[in-house]
Amino acid sequence: MDGSNDWASTLLVILILGSFLLNFTDIPQKMQLWRYSSYIRKKIIQLTEIEDEGRRKVIKYLNRLNVENPRKVLEGFVDNFFLISPVNIEPTDIIKRLRHLIRNRDESIRRYVEENIPNASLVQRQNAEVLLEISSVLTLINKIVKHYFQLGVKYNNWILMMQLALELQQVVKLAKAYDDAMDAFMAGMPIGDGAGPLVAFYLKGDAKPVRIAKETIYYETSLDGRKVYIIKAEGPGSTVGWPGEAVEKLVNMLGGSVSRIITVDAALKLESEKTGEVAYGVGAAIGDPGPEKIAIERAASRYGIPLDAVVIKMSNEEAINSMTKQVLEGVKKAVEIVKKVIRDKVPESGSVIVVGIGNTVGIA
Amino acid sequence: MAPDVMTIVFLAIMAFIISYMVVTALKSRQEPVKLKRTITVIKCSSCDHEQSRDFKEGDFVGKEEGQCPKCGGKLIVSAIYVEEIPEKV
Ligand SMILES: [Zn+2]
Numbered sequence: 001m002d003g004s005n006d007w008a009s010t011l012l013v014i015l016i017l018g019s020f021l022l023n024f025t026d027i028p029q030k031m032q033l034w035r036y037s038s039y040i041r042k043k044i045i046q047l048t049e050i051e052d053e054g055r056r057k058v059i060k061y062l063n064r065l066n067v068e069n070p071r072k073v074l075e076g077f078v079d080n081f082f083l084i085s086p087v088n089i090e091p092t093d094i095i096k097r098l099r100h101l102i103r104n105r106d107e108s109i110r111r112y113v114e115e116n117i118p119n120a121s122l123v124q125r126q127n128a129e130v131l132l133e134i135s136s137v138l139t140l141i142n143k144i145v146k147h148y149f150q151l152g153v154k155y156n157n158w159i160l161m162m163q164l165a166l167e168l169q170q171v172v173k174l175a176k177a178y179d180d181a182m183d184a185f186m187a188g189m190p191i192g193d194g195a196g197p198l199v200a201f202y203l204k205g206d207a208k209p210v211r212i213a214k215e216t217i218y219y220e221t222s223l224d225g226r227k228v229y230i231i232k233a234e235g236p237g238s239t240v241g242w243p244g245e246a247v248e249k250l251v252n253m254l255g256g257s258v259s260r261i262i263t264v265d266a267a268l269k270l271e272s273e274k275t276g277e278v279a280y281g282v283g284a285a286i287g288d289p290g291p292e293k294i295a296i297e298r299a300a301s302r303y304g305i306p307l308d309a310v311v312i313k314m315s316n317e318e319a320i321n322s323m324t325k326q327v328l329e330g331v332k333k334a335v336e337i338v339k340k341v342i343r344d345k346v347p348e349s350g351s352v353i354v355v356g357i358g359n360t361v362g363i364a
Numbered sequence: 365m366a367p368d369v370m371t372i373v374f375l376a377i378m379a380f381i382i383s384y385m386v387v388t389a390l391k392s393r394q395e396p397v398k399l400k401r402t403i404t405v406i407k408c409s410s411c412d413h414e415q416s417r418d419f420k421e422g423d424f425v426g427k428e429e430g431q432c433p434k435c436g437g438k439l440i441v442s443a444i445y446v447e448e449i450p451e452k453v
Contacts, residue, residue: 323446363424
């Protein structure tokens with residue numbers, strides 16, 4: 001036996017052993033399971049830190065509003081106030097039922113906040129509502145991640161573990177975005193989703209607001225001889241109002257003599273799109289669970305009013321965080337596009353409804 | 365002679381694995397912290413006058429901010445936005 005023969009046979013043995021281990025045992029999967037689970041454990045610690053920081057922020061805000069026991073108020077909110085979606089295998093009336101449930105939930109949250117933070121202004125209470133909701137969402141995210149992680153560990157489900165590990169980066173990013181968003185709501189600053197209400201604000205000029213639905217107002221102004229009705233949520237507290245009901249009421253009030261309804265909203269951008277791009281199309285630009293959107297569509301179709309949509313593109317994170325410069329540029333572009341649509345498509349002496357959809361925090 | 369080949373192959377594989385691990389570890393640590401500032405833009409409702417300053421708590425779009433130094437018209441907060449501070453080189 002010479003030397004070269006020796007190392008060739010060693011290599012052969014290693015190859016055979018290696019292929020046996022790779023193909024006929026679970027060892028590689030076990031090792032991956034172990035690697036992914038240690039990665040997930042690290043991320044769960046990070047998520048818990050984010051959740052705790054969110055809670056600290058809420059407590060700080062509640063302390064500022066002279067709440068006696070802010071921790072108790074927070075704990076009484078988190079995990080409660082869920083909404084069970086209505087039966088959908090029997091769709092009759094589903095919108096009515098959903099609207100009823102959503103409004104019930106909003107009402108009970110409002111009452112909870114009112115009872116526990118009695119000495120605050122309306123704007124402060126509205127912002128506190130959102131802070132509590134965000135804290136609730138952070139807890140939910142953390143719980144869901146832990147749920148899948150523990151299932152994976154319990155049943156040695158390495159595919160579940162791998163999926164979770166691969167998704168987690170995005171989940172943590174989202175949680176961070178929610179946590180950052182709290183700062184905007186605490187300071188009462190406009191957020192990216194406020195793009196629609198901001199367009200409405202720029203269009204209204206000096207017009208005076210008139211209340212039309214709960215937390216929703218309209219302005220009456222004119223542009224080159226056309227009568228323009230502008231609907232937005234009532235600011236500067238954090239609310240989206242009831243734009244659907246407002247449109248319905250206004251169209252009925254005008255007896256259907258409206259040339260166009262234009263909805264303006266923030267829209268989720270695709271990865272390849274730039275923040276602040278503005279696009280227009282047809283339909284109701286509004287991202288609610290259904291009731292408000294269908295109210296706009298029904299009001300438009302009842303009288304055969306064309307429905308235009310103008311959207312300002314941004315990412316999920318940008319939509320819930322303080323408004324960036326790029327979004328603001330988009331808002332300015334959108335104002336010009338809405339004006340152009342009005343000039344080009346609404347006959348002189350005709351009237352048009354413009355709806356600024358979104359959360360109006362920080363925008364009067 | 366023969367063990368030398370094995371040693372070289374072994375060392376090469378180890379070097380590859382270690383450098384791969386170092387690169388991934390470094391990559392995951394790099395997260396540039398961007399400094400941001402919030403700006404409040406104030407406009408006159410009667411003339412072109414426009415000024416901006418740092419955001420103060422209590423500011424909101426539509427808030428009245430006193431009189432215009434040029435024409436005496438109403439000053440109104442017209443925008444609030446966040447801007448990244450460009451890094452100094
Ligand atoms: Zn002036």
